[in-house]
Amino acid sequence: MPLLDQQEHPFGPGRTVAVIGAGISGVCAAAHLLKQGLRVTVFERSSIAGGVWHYDERVPDDPPYPNNTPSRGDYRVSQPGEFAYATPPPEYDDDTGTDDRGQGSRDVADLEVKFSPPGPCYAGLKNNVPTYLMASVLEPWPEGTEPFVSQKRLEQYIQTLAERHGVDAVTLFHTRVDEARKTPDGAKWEIRSVALEKSADGIQFTEKVQQFDLLVAASGHYNMPRVPDIAGLKDWNAAYPGRVTHSKQYRLSDKYRGQNMLVLGAGVSAMDICRELDGVANKVYQSVRGGRFDIPTSMLPANVSRVTEVTEFVPDNDAPGGQRLRDGETIPGSAILKDGQILSDIHHIVLATGYITSYPFLPQLHSDTALIAEAGEELVVTSEGEMAHNLHRDIFYINDPTLAFIGIPYHVATFSLFDFQAQAVARAFAGKAQLPDREVMRREYEKRVAEKGLGRGLHSLFAPGHEVEYVQELVDWVNGDGVKAGAGIMLPHSDEWKKGYEELKARATALFSVAEEGSKGE
Known part of the structure; x- marks a missing residue:
C-alpha cells in the first residue's frame, strides 16, 4: 500500500466515505461524518442495523475445527467477477472454497446465512455496563430506562440513532464488502461489494465497484469464532x-x-x-x-x-x-x-x-504466516488474530490514515467509547482536526507497545482511569485544532459519568483482586 504524506490526505468537507458495518460503531461513525458534511455510504451485510445486538434465531454454519487463519473471516470472500451473472446463485463451501454453480440443494435461507452469517446475540443477552454509562451523544436513552436491559432495547437504541440521524438513508443493506484496496495511484479506496437481492425467482447476487476518498472499518469484534x-x-x-x-x-x-x-x-x-x-x-x-x-x-x-x-x-x-x-x-x-x-x-x-481479529475485506493488511512480533509497520492482523497492529490511538492506520477503525478497544463502555472515537474520526476526516505526522504517530504507537506489550491487552482499557484518560486525550487533540478551525467543541465525559464509571471500575477491580488473591491461596 502506498504511503501518504500528511499533506496528501484527502480530508475535508464533501469527501466521500465508505463505512463498513451498521452496528453501534458504524452507526455512530456515519452519523457524525454526516454531521461534519461528508458524503457517506454504509455497507451492511445483514438486513438491519444493530450489529451484535440484533437477535436472529437462525445460527451460522459450523466454523472450521480448528479455526481458519484470520484473513478468511467468517465467510468466503468472493473473487472479482464471480458474481457477474444473476442466476443461478452460487452454492459455495466456506471450508474448501469450491463452487457448485448448478441449481444445487440449498434453499434461500441457507444462502442468506452463508452470505451474512448471523451474529452471536442470544435471546437472554443483556448489557453488562449500565445504560447510563453507555450512550451516544447523539441521543439519550429514553427517560426511565433501567440500567440493564434486554438485547431488544439495545438493538432499538441503535436503530433509533440510525433512523433519526440519517444513517438508514445512506445504508446499503444486504450488501457485503468483499474487498477494499487503494487505487494504483493511492488516491482513492476502491470498494468491491456484493449485494444479495431476493425475488420471486430466488436470490440474485450483484457485484459493484465504487471509489471513495476515505474508509471506516466498523465491522466489530465478534465475527470469526476462535x-x-x-x-x-x-x-x-x-x-x-x-x-x-x-x-x-x-x-x-x-x-x-x-x-x-x-x-x-x-x-x-x-x-x-x-x-x-x-x-x-x-x-x-x-x-x-x-x-x-x-x-x-x-x-x-x-x-x-x-x-x-x-x-x-x-x-x-x-x-x-x-x-x-x-x-x-x-x-x-x-x-x-x-x-x-x-x-x-x-x-x-x-x-x-472468543473471536479472532479479522478484516477479510482488507487482505493486503493481513498475514496468515507472520507471528505477532513480525507485523512490521504495514500489517494490521498477523497469524494469531489477537490484535490490530499499527493503529494510532487504536483508530487510524499509521501508514495511511485515510483508513480508520472504530470499536477496537476492549473492556470499555462500548457505546460511549465508540461514539467518542466516531466524533474524532469525523472531525479528522472533515479536516477540522489534523493528525500528527506519520513519524510522530509511529513513535507514540511504539511507546504504547513497549508499555503494554503485544496482544489483546494492548487494546484493553480495563485499568481504572484508562478509559477516561483515553477519551480526554482525543478531546484535547480534536479541540486544539477545532478551535482554530472554528468548529464546535467536542465535550469530554461529564463529571456525573466519571463518578458512575469510577464506582463501576472500583467494584470490578475489587472483584478481580479478591479472585486473584483467592487463586494464590489455593
Missing part, C-alpha cells in the same frame, strides 16, 4: 453433529434442559451461558485456562463447577460415530483435564472461546 486446537475436538465435532457448538451459535438455554454441559471459556459469554443454564441443565462444568481477565469463580451459579482446561477429548472406540445421537444420549467418550480429572457423560459442549 476454535481451539484441542486434541480430539475436531473428531468429536465430526462424529457427533450438533453436540459441539461455538457460543456464536448459542441461542436459547431451553435446548439444553436436563443435560450435562461443558462450557469452555472464562469470559463474559461463558459466564452468561453458565448463568442461563443454571436451573435448566442438569450439570454444568466450566473449563478455564486461568487468565488475568477470567470472570471470578464467585460469580458462578451454584450449579456450575469450574474445572481446569481440557487437554484432550478421548472417544469411546466401541461407540459408532458419524451419526446424530438420540435425545438423552451422552457423547461417547471423555474430556481429559489438565489436572488429570476425567469428565464423562457430557451431552453438549459450548466453546465460549
Whole structure:
C-alpha cells in the first residue's frame, strides 16, 4: 500500500466515505461524518442495523475445527467477477472454497446465512455496563430506562440513532464488502461489494465497484469464532453433529434442559451461558485456562463447577460415530483435564472461546504466516488474530490514515467509547482536526507497545482511569485544532459519568483482586 504524506490526505468537507458495518460503531461513525458534511455510504451485510445486538434465531454454519487463519473471516470472500451473472446463485463451501454453480440443494435461507452469517446475540443477552454509562451523544436513552436491559432495547437504541440521524438513508443493506484496496495511484479506496437481492425467482447476487476518498472499518469484534486446537475436538465435532457448538451459535438455554454441559471459556459469554443454564441443565462444568481477565469463580451459579482446561477429548472406540445421537444420549467418550480429572457423560459442549481479529475485506493488511512480533509497520492482523497492529490511538492506520477503525478497544463502555472515537474520526476526516505526522504517530504507537506489550491487552482499557484518560486525550487533540478551525467543541465525559464509571471500575477491580488473591491461596 502506498504511503501518504500528511499533506496528501484527502480530508475535508464533501469527501466521500465508505463505512463498513451498521452496528453501534458504524452507526455512530456515519452519523457524525454526516454531521461534519461528508458524503457517506454504509455497507451492511445483514438486513438491519444493530450489529451484535440484533437477535436472529437462525445460527451460522459450523466454523472450521480448528479455526481458519484470520484473513478468511467468517465467510468466503468472493473473487472479482464471480458474481457477474444473476442466476443461478452460487452454492459455495466456506471450508474448501469450491463452487457448485448448478441449481444445487440449498434453499434461500441457507444462502442468506452463508452470505451474512448471523451474529452471536442470544435471546437472554443483556448489557453488562449500565445504560447510563453507555450512550451516544447523539441521543439519550429514553427517560426511565433501567440500567440493564434486554438485547431488544439495545438493538432499538441503535436503530433509533440510525433512523433519526440519517444513517438508514445512506445504508446499503444486504450488501457485503468483499474487498477494499487503494487505487494504483493511492488516491482513492476502491470498494468491491456484493449485494444479495431476493425475488420471486430466488436470490440474485450483484457485484459493484465504487471509489471513495476515505474508509471506516466498523465491522466489530465478534465475527470469526476462535476454535481451539484441542486434541480430539475436531473428531468429536465430526462424529457427533450438533453436540459441539461455538457460543456464536448459542441461542436459547431451553435446548439444553436436563443435560450435562461443558462450557469452555472464562469470559463474559461463558459466564452468561453458565448463568442461563443454571436451573435448566442438569450439570454444568466450566473449563478455564486461568487468565488475568477470567470472570471470578464467585460469580458462578451454584450449579456450575469450574474445572481446569481440557487437554484432550478421548472417544469411546466401541461407540459408532458419524451419526446424530438420540435425545438423552451422552457423547461417547471423555474430556481429559489438565489436572488429570476425567469428565464423562457430557451431552453438549459450548466453546465460549472468543473471536479472532479479522478484516477479510482488507487482505493486503493481513498475514496468515507472520507471528505477532513480525507485523512490521504495514500489517494490521498477523497469524494469531489477537490484535490490530499499527493503529494510532487504536483508530487510524499509521501508514495511511485515510483508513480508520472504530470499536477496537476492549473492556470499555462500548457505546460511549465508540461514539467518542466516531466524533474524532469525523472531525479528522472533515479536516477540522489534523493528525500528527506519520513519524510522530509511529513513535507514540511504539511507546504504547513497549508499555503494554503485544496482544489483546494492548487494546484493553480495563485499568481504572484508562478509559477516561483515553477519551480526554482525543478531546484535547480534536479541540486544539477545532478551535482554530472554528468548529464546535467536542465535550469530554461529564463529571456525573466519571463518578458512575469510577464506582463501576472500583467494584470490578475489587472483584478481580479478591479472585486473584483467592487463586494464590489455593
